[in-house]
Amino acid sequence: MAGKNLGTSLRAEIFEAHRPHLRAVAYRMLGSLAEAEDAVQETWLRASAADVGEVRNIGGWLTTVTTRTCLNALRSRAARREEDLQTAYGADRPDGSPTPEQEVEAADAVGIALLVVLDTLTPDERLAFVLHDLFAIPFDEIAAILERTPASARQLASRARRRVRGTSPATPDASRRQQAVSAFLAATRAGDFEALVALLHPDVVLTADPAVIPTPEPVVVLGAHTVAKGAMAATGRAQFTGPALLDGAYGLAMAPHGHLRVLLTFTTHPDSGLITAIDVIAEPKRLAAVEVAVAVA
Template sequence: MNEKNLEKSLRAEDFEAHRPHLRAVAHRMLGSLAEADDAVQETWLRASAADTSEIVNTGGWLTTIATRTCLNALRSRATRREEELETAYGSDRPDGRPSPEQEVEAADAVGIALLVVLDTLTPDERLAFVLHDLFALPFDEIAAILERSPASARQLASRARRRVKGTAPAAPDSTRQRQAVDAFLAASRAGDFEALVTLLHPDVVLTADPAVIPTPEPVVVLGAHTVAKGAMAATGRAQFTGLALLDGFPGLVMAPQGQLRLVLAFTIEPETGLITAVDVIAEPRRLAALDLAVA
């Protein structure tokens, strides 16, 4: 590359100044840090090869490239990734790739439930919502990325917003149920057996559908101590779990790398606030029938 062309190229230090923002956008678009980093790297490759002599807003230009890269990735997803859950929790990653701990930290910062709901949107809805509602990009700029009219971009974001908020009415006494579910998640993440037992009714019943284990028939577990032991065994998976609304009721969604794997629906005894039943759902048909929303 000659000196004249070099002057028209994006400098690495200029790109690095925008990397955190691009990574944040890509993570919300794609749901995992690993995919977000791939998209940011692709953005750098495209931007560094482009003529920047007429670029006025470098940040906006890079955001456009990054979101179009993410949009193409979303549109090419024919099905959800089919790797086993344990693969998602494994610690063996190529050098330089985000660790499971980094994935968890990033998902918590955004909200696991939000990533799950975003994953139910169409690629265009997701882009419109993420760029407008999360990053305050004007609809005319979003429309240019999507090659649609501003009115169409506004409509996409509105549809996405309704999905994020959910359509199920708020459950009665949802505050008490949310407190119980929050406490269950905290104890599960901490591996606090005694705390789990105190949250569970002595005769609590946990039912897991055949897709959870998998087994030919649903698995039924009885009693506070037995259910708490099961939760202790899943402490690692609880790191990828977050609070969400399931048909209007507070529950938990497990979603490593933004991909919904299963949900836990709870029944709470009104008088004591103890958990009397846990329904663990992983069958795709049952998951699809749930109205998921951000709590």
């Protein structure tokens, strides 16, 4: 689009051609498809009212408007972290907002673990990492959005990158755990009871902290069939669950709309690879104590 004379106002068809890219940027910035749609719509409202006659790169200009909108939303979110979840997730949005299925599809495309880690970054770190590492936007352009120097923007992205990317030890035990956890997630999402039982050691122990149910004391569940029944009851929540590195070990993170709610750590038998223990973590202090990262081969 560079060099094209757009006149003084932006035509709707030009904006629509850029909408998928803007939505992708906004989703990775905000972690919620509903909020991303809101940010893109706000970009359209601003763009349609602006004089763009002198804009030579309309795509870059629209991306800047969208990211600034998202940055404001992230900074506002950081100031009200304890707000009601239903409000944060847009429960009262009008018809036409993204469906839960669309939210799940978007989360799967990006990766639950990435969304979880992005949610732990500062707004400026998140913007620098998303724009540079995920969309290859130069640091001088990122610096202009953040009102920082390019060197500062580069440092923000580097700091975020170290927190995002993790490595799992290349050992037979780690490989077996990864296979078992991936199969556990697939069977839970599919509601496949027999497959779940086949993955669990007959004497498997599941421990859930008091914030999971909630209950006054931790809940302990024993035996493959009982644990599998519990997993079946969580099939709906499993749609917002994905693999992650938890303190360097392969596990699962549940993060509806990109906000971490539950972690599951696993222990597997060294010989059979069957799951012998599952720890379900939901207490905020315990969640905060676990280092979550994206698995990188």
